[in-house]
Amino acid sequence: MASSGQTARTSGSRIAGVVSCLPSRRIENEDFLDRFGDKVHEVVKMTGVRTRYWVEDGTTTSDLCAAAAERVLDRLGWERGSVDGIIFVSQTPDYRLPATSCVLQHRLGLRTGILAFDVSLGCSGYPYGLWMAMMMVQTGAAKRILLAVGDTSSIMNDADDRGTALLFGDAGTVTAIEATVPDADPAWFILGTDGQGADNLIVPGGAFRKREATGRLEGHPLDKLFMDGGEVFNFTLKAVPSLIRDTMAAAGEGVEDYDMFLLHQANAFMIRHLAKKAKLPPEKVPINIDRYGNTSSATLPLLMTTDRADALTTGDCRVALFGFGVGYSWAAASMRIGPLRCCETISL
Amino acid sequence: MSGFYEELAEILEVEPDQVTADLRLESTSWDSLAVVSTIALIDEQYDKAVNATALAACETVGDIERLIAARQTESEA
Numbered sequence: 500m501a502s503s504g505q506t507a508r509t510s511g512s513r514i515a516g517v518v519s520c521l522p523s524r525r526i527e528n529e530d531f532l533d534r535f536g537d538k539v540h541e542v543v544k545m546t547g548v549r550t551r552y553w554v555e556d557g558t559t560t561s562d563l564c565a566a567a568a569e570r571v572l573d574r575l576g577w578e579r580g581s582v583d584g585i586i587f588v589s590q591t592p593d594y595r596l597p598a599t600s601c602v603l604q605h606r607l608g609l610r611t612g613i614l615a616f617d618v619s620l621g622c623s624g625y626p627y628g629l630w631m632a633m634m635m636v637q638t639g640a641a642k643r644i645l646l647a648v649g650d651t652s653s654i655m656n657d658a659d660d661r662g663t664a665l666l667f668g669d670a671g672t673v674t675a676i677e678a679t680v681p682d683a684d685p686a687w688f689i690l691g692t693d694g695q696g697a698d699n700l701i702v703p704g705g706a707f708r709k710r711e712a713t714g715r716l717e718g719h720p721l722d723k724l725f726m727d728g729g730e731v732f733n734f735t736l737k738a739v740p741s742l743i744r745d746t747m748a749a750a751g752e753g754v755e756d757y758d759m760f761l762l763h764q765a766n767a768f769m770i771r772h773l774a775k776k777a778k779l780p781p782e783k784v785p786i787n788i789d790r791y792g793n794t795s796s797a798t799l800p801l802l803m804t805t806d807r808a809d810a811l812t813t814g815d816c817r818v819a820l821f822g823f824g825v826g827y828s829w830a831a832a833s834m835r836i837g838p839l840r841c842c843e844t845i846s847l
Numbered sequence: 848m849s850g851f852y853e854e855l856a857e858i859l860e861v862e863p864d865q866v867t868a869d870l871r872l873e874s875t876s877w878d879s880l881a882v883v884s885t886i887a888l889i890d891e892q893y894d895k896a897v898n899a900t901a902l903a904a905c906e907t908v909g910d911i912e913r914l915i916a917a918r919q920t921e922s923e924a
Contacts, residue, residue: 545880662879729882729899736886736896774885 500841502743503738504691504829510626511681512636513835514629516575516841517811519672519711519797520567520649522554523846528665535661538547542665547767551668551792553653558847560591561606563671565648566847568607571645571673574841579607583641586631588624588648588796590825591655592617595706603647604731614640622763622824623690623702624648624796625674626832629820630688632676642678647671650795655702657723666766668792669725674801684833687750696827699730704722734827735769736776742831744817750833757833758816759807763823764788764798796822801844808842851892855908858884868909879903889915 527550531539543549554563556778564587572579585607588598600615614635620627625648629645632644649671656664676751703710704721712721719725743760747753760779762770767788794801799820803811810816818836823829856863859875875881882903889897895918905911 541876541880544884725917727899728879729903731885732883732886733896733899768884769888772890776890 500836503742503831504689506745506749507630507634507688508685509630509633509637509688510683511678511684512633512676512686513679513683514836515675515677516571516839517674517800517803518567518574518841519670519801519844520537520570521552521562521791521844521846522556522558522563522669524553526551526553531661531665531815532607534658535664538661539665542661545768546666546793547701547786547789548665548668548792549789552670552846554651554669558651559593560589560649560651560671561587561593561603562671563651563669564649564673564845565603565606566845567671567673568603568645568647570845571585571675571841571845572607574735574843575675577643577675580610582609582613582643582645584632585609585637585645586616586618586628588618588620588628588646589650590619590621591651592793596812600647601765609800620826620828621650621795622798623822623826623828623830625799626688626820626822626830627690627828629674629676629686629832629834630690630830632674633686636676636678644676646674646676648674648800649797650745652724652795654791655722656719656726657725660723662728663726666793668794670791670794670797670801671802672797684835686832689746689749689831691738691739691742692736693827696734697732699727699734699827700825701725718833731824732769735765735773738827738829739773739821739823740777742823742829742836743779743819743820745834746821746831752817753761756817757783758810758814759818760784760808761799761802761818761820763821763841764791764793764802765824766793786836795825798822804842804844808844811837811842813838851888853893854888855885855911858888866908868907868912870908872906872908885911893919895919
């Protein structure tokens with residue numbers, strides 16, 4: 500057993516297409532100068548974020564995901580009635596109840612009677628979602644699944660906290676997963692948790708636990724995001740290099756066997772540091788946080804559609820994906836992807 | 848620790864020759880971003896992950912060095 504987490508193997512399914520949807524409102528670093536002055540440049544030096552896209556008031560993650568779903572269904576030529584399930588992975592759902600996946604089932608005109616559920620995960624959500632979808636296909640519960648993954652963190656940003664206000668962007672994505680021949684190349688997953696870090700990246704208010712604004716939360720608006728960047732960075736330094744190593748070991752592959760290593764776009768400084776520490780060649784570690792910010796659960800599919808669409812639509816690539824953060828929760832996947840019939844970025 | 852001091856000087860935005868064990872961090876640009884940068888620096892140079900809260904509580908460069916030394920003893924034990 501890998502020390503990093505639970506190891507899983509699935510077979511008999513593959514990714515057919517991925518579409519990411521960004522809001523059209525682009526926010527520049529200059530827009531923060533009035534509030535934070537010169538400190539903006541220091542923050543940018545660390546995070547690497549130059550622009551990010553934020554939703555307009557009233558737009559939610561499910562709006563972005565619905566647009567992405569429409570596009571992926573059209574491009575793949577999938578009849579609405581042929582989809583057997585929809586999973587919505589997000590920490591910014593439409594409602595406390597019902598599940599946003601139910602709302603999306605109806606909105607997209609999918610069959611009644613399909614399976615649908617929400618999963619509350621952030622940075623680790625995409626590899627987790629792939630594991631769930633591929634496992635569902637393997638068990639025979641579904642042949643075609645839509646995996647909707649995204650967040651609109653801008654809505655819970657603390658505008659006065661320069662540590663987070665400039666970092667996050669919004670995006671919604673949909674990945675289509677389909678059944679393939681049972682003995683096709685397997686996908687490998689490692690999934691792990693350390694809830695000791697729950698308080699280091701948290702929106703304490705808005706659900707059912709009543710928290711006081713005391714201790715580190717003193718003066719912090721409870722319905723806004725609180726992040727202890729140092730502690731979260733510490734966690735990634737400890738967890739991610741071994742996660743990368745264990746994932747390759749589980750799949751029985753070496754660094755040279757992979758076409759790309761997709762790392763959660765947490766912040767540019769951290770990605771470069773982790774890649775160097777894990778001895779990954781920089782050209783195999785794309786970075787797009789400069790253009791889109793940290794889009795939470797959406798960073799990995801967004802990275803596929805913005806920076807690796809050519810490779811993924813033309814070739815058969817061996818890809819490793821790593822999500823890590825809020826929870827703390829982490830998940831990694833190693834699989835062959837491509838040639839995808841659709842891999843694109845749209846805007847709403 | 849000369850390489851470490853040079854890198855630390857860049858993080859603290861001071862001249863390298865100003866970095867001594869007695870340097871008070873509050874007189875430099877020591878803030879949450881500097882803490883994260885220093886965690887990365889220590890990881891790179893000593894392959895040690897120091898506790899962020901403990902690092903943030905350091906008052907002098909000497910405190911940081913003691914934290915690294917303690918971490919080394921701990922992991923050797």
